[in-house]
Amino acid sequence: MAKMAAISSVVKLFNPQVVSQTGQTCTASIIFLHGSGDTGLGIKEWTKSVMGREIAFPHIRVIYPTAPMRPYTPMMGNPSTVWFDRKQISPFVPEDESVPDMCEKLSALIDQEVKNGIALNRIIVGGFSMGGCAALHIAYRYRPTIAGVFGLSCFLNENSDVYKH
Template sequence: MSASIVQKFRPLIIAQTNTKCTGSVIFLHGSGDTGPGIRQWLQSVLGEEFAFPHLRVIFPTAPPRPYSPMGGAVSTVWFDRDQISPFTAETESLTTACKEVSHLIEAEVKNGIPKNRIVIGGFSMGGCLALHLAYRFHKEIAGVFALSSFLQTESSVYKSIKEDGSSLVPLFQFHGKKDCLVMYEWGEDSFQKLKSLGVEGQFHTLSHLQHELNRKEIELLKQWIVEKVRNN
């Protein structure tokens, strides 16, 4: 991976159990977190590294930028928004973030990983960005996952699929019913709208789960990733 890519998403962490991998997973953290932060969180939940023998797992960190819900304070967020609400209009920074993270996907392709062996996803805001990447810019990837995540009610993702729904990336979504930050109804509504547009996917939930990661959730996610990108 080029020095410029590493510099852009510093700290950028790569988990790789073998010297040669035949696929990649790009895991995007939630707002205010970092690549090392989400990796450590996954480790603490699983009791082991979030890793695969045949896949490279990439944990980028969002470049710091002003974040309106924090009064304009600088934070490691993938994009800005006026407030945390399903009815807020998307900002241009979301498209900019898609272009930034696209460089990671392109770097994997240059390293010999076909797009159809790349999975991208994330937690909360990271999951939202992954959905935009999968259904607006990189429709050839193997799969997309969104944990405790969302799309705006009038998201450009829906518009993009309506304009060209010829190739839709498989989706894995998980949302806790006790989530008080990204309400369960918001996540479920996002999934149902995508499903109504032809997206094939899985929607899992736990009745007690809040805005957090869970062992059962991550184990199901790992199984799904292996199904989408099998070990050759």
């Protein structure tokens, strides 16, 4: 029961924008993570402007979560909607210690989809910029049995833990 409460509270934390499947049955999910300083609504609207229509499928739900506000060092510690902190915008610094916590919290969104009847091998996680980096961490370090991962214009630090996995 505690795990379900934890899932529910984390899902609320991310305030996801959801595009439901266009057909009657949902059999797969895509979780699309935004870049630093953006929101789920922002990346949803961006994809719509690029595609000329909303990303929608007969049997796939598309979820656009929003990162919680947190202090962001590259912005002089001012709060921003970022998935994790970075000490510098450089690939040559260690990954921040906030990366694992973010991956665990985002994994709760995957758990919610599984609770909703979607198999892990029918869930894709991806993102743009920092969201793509977060997706790579989730897929390779925390959820290697998901269906796939994508990253658009994203990055990994030179000594990223992702390379070890």
